[in-house]
Amino acid sequence: MKFTKMHGAGNDYVYVNCFEERVDNPEQVAIKVSNRNFGIGSDGLILIMPSDKADVRMRMFNSDGSESEMCGNGIRCVAKYAYDHGIVSKKEITAETGAGILTLQLVPGADGKIEKVRVNMGVPRLKRAEIPMAGEPADGQIVSQPLNILHTTFNITCVSMGNPHCVIFVDDVESFQVEKYGPLIENHELFPRRTNVEFVQIISRTEVRQRTWERGAGETLACGTGASAVCVAGALNCLTEKKILNHLSGGDLELEWADDGFLYMTGPATEVFSGEIDLAKL
Ligand SMILES: N[C@@H](CCC[C@H](N)C(=O)O)C(=O)O
Numbered sequence: 001m002k003f004t005k006m007h008g009a010g011n012d013y014v015y016v017n018c019f020e021e022r023v024d025n026p027e028q029v030a031i032k033v034s035n036r037n038f039g040i041g042s043d044g045l046i047l048i049m050p051s052d053k054a055d056v057r058m059r060m061f062n063s064d065g066s067e068s069e070m071c072g073n074g075i076r077c078v079a080k081y082a083y084d085h086g087i088v089s090k091k092e093i094t095a096e097t098g099a100g101i102l103t104l105q106l107v108p109g110a111d112g113k114i115e116k117v118r119v120n121m122g123v124p125r126l127k128r129a130e131i132p133m134a135g136e137p138a139d140g141q142i143v144s145q146p147l148n149i150l151h152t153t154f155n156i157t158c159v160s161m162g163n164p165h166c167v168i169f170v171d172d173v174e175s176f177q178v179e180k181y182g183p184l185i186e187n188h189e190l191f192p193r194r195t196n197v198e199f200v201q202i203i204s205r206t207e208v209r210q211r212t213w214e215r216g217a218g219e220t221l222a223c224g225t226g227a228s229a230v231c232v233a234g235a236l237n238c239l240t241e242k243k244i245l246n247h248l249s250g251g252d253l254e255l256e257w258a259d260d261g262f263l264y265m266t267g268p269a270t271e272v273f274s275g276e277i278d279l280a281k282l
Pocket residue numbers: 011062067068069070071072073074163164196214215216217220222223224225226
């Protein structure tokens with residue numbers, strides 16, 4: 001299988017160009033290639049596929065083999081790959097995802113090479129049933145609601161960017177025990193399809209620092225849908241403006257929850273290397 005390793009702010013995936021390659025059983029392939037000791041090493045697997053509705057289609061699989069509806073860092077890399085490898089020749093691209101069809105703009109740097117990608121991430125979904133979360137009322141919003149975990153009460157704000165996010169504001173995110181609380185919240189009975197969890201420290205009304213516990217992957221260096229959810233959660237809690245800079249462990253993302261209701265995310269997309277792997281040997 002030919003592949004390309006790419007990352008967005010350190011959130012790294014193995015990308016396969018399915019205009020040329022076929023991947024049977026992507027769930028198992030994701031588990032194998034993601035392994036950082038016995039595989040290629042990544043947070044998961046992303047398939048770049050033909051679409052009958054958009055320029056390209058993305059399917060993404062976490063390192064545990066589960067499929068997610070959406071990946072914010074991944075979709076920027078898909079757009080850059082599609083442009084750099086001649087799948088598309090325009091700088092505005094549409095992409096089919098499990099969260100709908102998204103529009104992306106490729107932003108060149110001074111040297112003319114694609115440096116950043118701006119994504120219209122769609123309209124954030126806030127209703128309990130849309131996250132999805134158990135309980136009533138199905139159309140209620142979860143903004144700063146108490147959740148008890150191991151004798152600690154967290155105030156959670158939940159947002160779906162096509163995939164589920166639970167945002168928690170903390171005083172000191174560097175010392176926060178992400179590995180202890182992340183999996184307990186990810187697998188809490190409130191979230192029937194599990195959830196991604198963002199732990200966030202407010203730096204100012206326009207700047208935050210985020211660490212992410214990802215559903216199906218553990219702590220990662222960045223999460224684009226998570227950063228988008230944080231932008232929404234900050235505004236809903238009146239902690240931040242609707243336009244923020246988010247410092248993630250592997251890099252920065254710019255987010256804006258615009259007056260048109262859409263969430264715009266801008267950030268880097270980087271190709272690292274390409275190779276070929278014999279899956280039968282893994
Ligand atoms: N890192 C991604 C999100 C990947 C999927 C997530 N773990 C899930 O299961 O929903 C991003 O950049 O958005």
